[in-house]
Amino acid sequence: MAAREEILAALRRNAQPGAPRPVVDGVGARFPDLAARLAEAVTAVGGTLVRVPDLAAADAALRALPIHQGAKRIASLVPGVGAASFDPATVTDPHELEGLDLSVLPGSIAVAENGAVWIEGAKLPHHALVVIPEHVALVVNVADIVPDLHAAYARLDLAGRPRWGLFMAGPSKTADIEQSLVIGAHGARSLVVLLVG
Amino acid sequence: MGHLTTLTHPEAAARFAADEPRTHWHDDSLWFMRVKRDRAAAQVPEWERLRELAEGIKAYALANLPALLEQFEKNAAAAGATVHWARDAADHNRIVHELLFAKGVTRLVKSKSMLTEECGLNPYLEARGIEVVDTDLGERIVQFRNEPPSHIVLPAIHLKKEEIGELFHEKLGTDKGASDPKYLTEAARGHLRQKFLQAQAGLTGVNFALADTGAVVVCTNEGNADMGTSLPPLHIACMGLEKIVPRAEDLGVFLRLLARSATGQPVTTYSTHFHGPRRGSELHIVIVDNGRSALLGRDPYRRALSCIRCGACMNTCPVFRRSGGHSYGVTVPGPIGSVLAPTIDAKAHAALPFASTLCGSCADVCPVRIDLHHQLLAWRGDLVKAGHGSAGKSLALRFTAWLFASPARYALAGRLMRLALRVLPAGLMRSLAGPWGRQRELPVAPAESFRDSYRRTHGRA
Numbered sequence: 001m002a003a004r005e006e007i008l009a010a011l012r013r014n015a016q017p018g019a020p021r022p023v024v025d026g027v028g029a030r031f032p033d034l035a036a037r038l039a040e041a042v043t044a045v046g047g048t049l050v051r052v053p054d055l056a057a058a059d060a061a062l063r064a065l066p067i068h069q070g071a072k073r074i075a076s077l078v079p080g081v082g083a084a085s086f087d088p089a090t091v092t093d094p095h096e097l098e099g100l101d102l103s104v105l106p107g108s109i110a111v112a113e114n115g116a117v118w119i120e121g122a123k124l125p126h127h128a129l130v131v132i133p134e135h136v137a138l139v140v141n142v143a144d145i146v147p148d149l150h151a152a153y154a155r156l157d158l159a160g161r162p163r164w165g166l167f168m169a170g171p172s173k174t175a176d177i178e179q180s181l182v183i184g185a186h187g188a189r190s191l192v193v194l195l196v197g
Numbered sequence: 198m199g200h201l202t203t204l205t206h207p208e209a210a211a212r213f214a215a216d217e218p219r220t221h222w223h224d225d226s227l228w229f230m231r232v233k234r235d236r237a238a239a240q241v242p243e244w245e246r247l248r249e250l251a252e253g254i255k256a257y258a259l260a261n262l263p264a265l266l267e268q269f270e271k272n273a274a275a276a277g278a279t280v281h282w283a284r285d286a287a288d289h290n291r292i293v294h295e296l297l298f299a300k301g302v303t304r305l306v307k308s309k310s311m312l313t314e315e316c317g318l319n320p321y322l323e324a325r326g327i328e329v330v331d332t333d334l335g336e337r338i339v340q341f342r343n344e345p346p347s348h349i350v351l352p353a354i355h356l357k358k359e360e361i362g363e364l365f366h367e368k369l370g371t372d373k374g375a376s377d378p379k380y381l382t383e384a385a386r387g388h389l390r391q392k393f394l395q396a397q398a399g400l401t402g403v404n405f406a407l408a409d410t411g412a413v414v415v416c417t418n419e420g421n422a423d424m425g426t427s428l429p430p431l432h433i434a435c436m437g438l439e440k441i442v443p444r445a446e447d448l449g450v451f452l453r454l455l456a457r458s459a460t461g462q463p464v465t466t467y468s469t470h471f472h473g474p475r476r477g478s479e480l481h482i483v484i485v486d487n488g489r490s491a492l493l494g495r496d497p498y499r500r501a502l503s504c505i506r507c508g509a510c511m512n513t514c515p516v517f518r519r520s521g522g523h524s525y526g527v528t529v530p531g532p533i534g535s536v537l538a539p540t541i542d543a544k545a546h547a548a549l550p551f552a553s554t555l556c557g558s559c560a561d562v563c564p565v566r567i568d569l570h571h572q573l574l575a576w577r578g579d580l581v582k583a584g585h586g587s588a589g590k591s592l593a594l595r596f597t598a599w600l601f602a603s604p605a606r607y608a609l610a611g612r613l614m615r616l617a618l619r620v621l622p623a624g625l626m627r628s629l630a631g632p633w634g635r636q637r638e639l640p641v642a643p644a645e646s647f648r649d650s651y652r653r654t655h656g657r658a
Contacts, residue, residue, distance in 0.1 A: 003284045003288055006284060008266065013494065014490055018259065018261075022250050024250055113453075121475070128428060131420045131427060131467075149464075154446065159444060164470060164471060169465070172466060178226070179354075187467070
């Protein structure tokens with residue numbers, strides 16, 4: 001590891017002492033109605049939000065959507081929501097997930113300011129379930145909405161419990177051709193957030 | 198790496214700007230990004246506070262880089278990742294190749310990484326029989342064209358949809374003459390989906406490396422980093438050593454700034470926190486120096502290491518917008534690139550700090566508040582001192598200083614100029630004025646100077 005030692009030595013030589021780490025304050029977003037703001041934010045990032053009273057209603061709402069009605073292969077990691085056609089935990093090679101029409105995944109935190117939903121890696125038998133399907137539905141409890149990313153990270157406590165996970169905000173998108181927004185670049189062509197409660 | 202041109206910036210920019218309608222189109226496209234950025238920033242009341250915090254956190258990280266990198270390495274290893282250290286581009290390319298070679302990989306998919314562009318990874322791997330597919334749509338487009346990205350966030354911003362339609366017709370068999378972005382994107386989706394399914398390894402860049410958790414965080418809108426890493430059993434993440442942030446919770450600040458500054462979105466679609474490899478796969482993280490440790494010791498330029506590569510300084514820069522990213526001849530163009538490039542090779546990139554009006558718009562939009570226009574000005578001084586200035590310009594300035602140092606010489610020069618403006622042809626005068634005169638009307642010479650007028654009305658000077 002000569003390279004490691006050389007690089008660290010050069011950095012030690014060249015680093016200049018600086019100010020202490022700033023305290024992150026004065027940045028909290030505030031919204032009078034978190035759920036309403038979340039709905040706006042999800043729409044703004046190209047998704048849709050459907051508010052339902054309970055999981056049974058979430059299931060009914062999802063089944064009524066064209067993304068469910070037109071789906072043949074459905075994976076659901078939220079018991080009782082969506083007509084799962086197989087159990088992704090029994091799949092050993094993620095390549096077999098190609099051709100998946102719909103993933104129904106649990107979201108553990110939703111950020112009102114930007115519409116991002118945190119998906120816990122530990123709940124996914126395959127990371128690919130987030131990106132490989134044509135459509136994604138995320139099921140989130142209304143109690144799990146936080147105003148902004150600062151609140152989200154405080155709740156996640158990744159330093160205390162480091163783990164794999166991602167924020168997903170809306171469906172996959174690109175604007176690489178003359179900046180025309182096109183939904184459905186590589187991942188989900190649509191994203192619906194089922195907000196329960 | 199893979200540079201289009203060995204022209205200087207003014208030469209390459211002149212070629213770009215020769216197509217006037219296209220220059221206006223390019224200018225407008227980037228200004229549209231700037232407007233979107235402004236709209237997004239205005240919706241966050243604490244925007245300026247976020248910028249201050251981002252600047253402060255980055256300054257702290259740079260001051261404590263060795264300790265933070267070691268902390269990151271320890272935590273990443275504890276999570277099951279393997280950390281590699283690369284002194285330079287050659288180290289980096291060799292390490293990546295060895296990892297791929299050991300697994301017999303011949304098909305690699307990549308998501309966006311400016312670092313691998315900087316290191317010239319693609320040609321290195323291709324020369325060793327590995328197919329490298331850039332999977333970001335804009336990057337795939339420029340890869341098909343055998344040219345580097347012209348912008349770090351919008352790699353194909355210099356191309357019109359008709360040109361991309363023509364390219365896709367040739368490469369992907371799309372309908373001749375088709376240029377609808379939705380249709381073309383769909384064709385690329387199908388093409389790249391096959392590449393994802395066939396890939397034996399996925400390589401990503403890194404937006405943020407978290408010292409306190411050992412995770413690397415990758416942000417994309419398309420989902421290509423997630424596609425590329427969730428199927429094959431090998432993920433290689435390449436990062437410049439300045440990507441470290443001390444704590445996961447610092448991302449609250451950076452993720453709120455990054456996408457808003459880049460494209461005006463509130464956040465990127467996918468912000469994935471890779472903490473160790475997923476089950477049944479390997480994660481290798483390559484930490485690259487390539488001149489960064491030296492830059493850390495260099496005032497005032499060390500602040501350029503705070504850059505989070507949002508591209509906002511490019512979108513707002515009046516020179517970038519009218520000269521195009523390729524005219525800079527470096528991986529990272531625009532104001533930040535013009536600060537970074539001379540730190541690597543001052544002589545080769547001596548023109549870049551002059552590719553600026555010093556208007557300061559770049560520093561105003563920079564989410565980590567790098568004082569870009571001050572740095573560009575500082576570079577001009579350093580470059581001239583080091584003998585990399587333009588000889589003609591130095592001579593002209595020395596002559597002007599000599600002229601202005603004496604009232605008599607100054608008065609005489611004024612008289613001669615007024616005479617010359619009256620009697621010499623405008624074309625000749627303009628050519629004497631150098632590049633300045635090319636697009637300007639010459640002033641009408643006054644009948645007398647201020648000094649003469651004062652003397653006439655007040656009796657004495």
